[in-house]
Amino acid sequence: MNALFQGFALGAGLIVAIGSQNAYVLRQGLKREHVLIVVLLCALSDALLITVGVLGVGTLVAQSEELLTLVRVAGALFLMAYGLRAVRAALRAEYLEAAGGEPESTSIKRVVLTTLAFTYLNPHVYLDTLVLLGSIAGQFDQVGRLYFGLGAACASFAWFFALGFGAGKLAPLFRKPVAWQILDSLIAIIMFVLAFSLILPLFR
Numbered sequence: 001m002n003a004l005f006q007g008f009a010l011g012a013g014l015i016v017a018i019g020s021q022n023a024y025v026l027r028q029g030l031k032r033e034h035v036l037i038v039v040l041l042c043a044l045s046d047a048l049l050i051t052v053g054v055l056g057v058g059t060l061v062a063q064s065e066e067l068l069t070l071v072r073v074a075g076a077l078f079l080m081a082y083g084l085r086a087v088r089a090a091l092r093a094e095y096l097e098a099a100g101g102e103p104e105s106t107s108i109k110r111v112v113l114t115t116l117a118f119t120y121l122n123p124h125v126y127l128d129t130l131v132l133l134g135s136i137a138g139q140f141d142q143v144g145r146l147y148f149g150l151g152a153a154c155a156s157f158a159w160f161f162a163l164g165f166g167a168g169k170l171a172p173l174f175r176k177p178v179a180w181q182i183l184d185s186l187i188a189i190i191m192f193v194l195a196f197s198l199i200l201p202l203f204r
Contacts, residue, residue, distance in 0.1 A: 003144040007151025010136065015046070015159045020079055020194055021118045021125070023187045025160060029167025030174050030183070034111045039164035041112065045119045046129060046156035053134030054149035069202065075121045076198040082114075083191030090184035123198060 015022075021042060028038045119125060133152055137145045173179055 003140050003147040004151040007133075007137075007148035007153075008155045009151075010133065011050070011152030011155035012159060015128075015156055019124065020082070020122060020191055022163060023190050024082075024114065024118050025163050026167050027183065027187065028111070029164040030171060032168050032171060033106060034108055035164045035168070037108065038111060038115050039160040041115045042119060043153075043157040043160045045116070046125070046160075047153040049125060049129035050133055050149050050152045050156070053130040053132075054137040054145045056134065072123050072198045072202065075123050076195040078117055078121045079191045079195035079198070082118075083188045083195065086184045086188035086191060090181045090188065124194075 025038055025042060029035050129152075133149075137148045140148055174183070
C-alpha cells in the first residue's frame with residue numbers, strides 16, 4: 001500500500017503541472033467537446049507509458065540521445081504550430097463565437113489526432129513516465145512496482161477527468177468572446193515557451 005500511495009502522490013505531482021497537454025484538455029473541457037474521448041486518451045496513454053517505465057524500458061530510452069533529440073524536435077515543431085493556431089484563434093472572434101455563442105466544433109478525428117500528438121510528441125511525458133517514475137519504481141520489488149505504477153496511473157485518471165469535466169463549470173464565463181481570446185493567448189504563450197524549452201538544450 002505504501003508503494004501505491006507513493007505512486008499516486010508522485011504521479012499527481014508530475015501531472016498537475018501547467019503544460020501543453022493540460023492546456024488542451026482544459027480547452028476541450030470548456031468547449032464541452034468530445035471530453036470523454038480526450039480524457040480517456042490522455043489517461044490511458046499515461047497508464048501505458050507508466051507501465052512501460054515501471055517495467056524498466058525507460059532506462060533504455062533515456063540512454064538513446066538520438067531518440068530523445070528526435071522527440072524534442074518533433075515536439076517543438078508541433079507545439080509551435082499549435083501555438084500559431086491559438087494566436088489565430090485569439091485574433092478571430094468570429095471563430096470563437098460560432099453557432100449561438102459556442103466555439104466552432106471540431107471533428108472527432110481531429111480531436112483524437114491532436115490529443116495523441118500532445119501526448120506522444122511531448123518529450124516531457126517520456127521523461128516523467130518512462131524515466132522518472134520508472135527509475136523510482138526500481139526501488140520496490142516486483143509486486144511493489146505494480147502497485148507503484150497503479151497508483152501513478154490512478155492519479156492520471158483522477159486528474160484528467162477532474163480537469164476535463166470540471167472545466168465545464170466555467171463554461172458560462174466563456175460565453176464572451178474576450179474570455180476565449182484571453183485563454184487562447186495564454187495557451188499560445190505556453191506552447192511557445194515549452195517549444196523553446198525543448199530545443200534550447202540542443203544548442204548548448
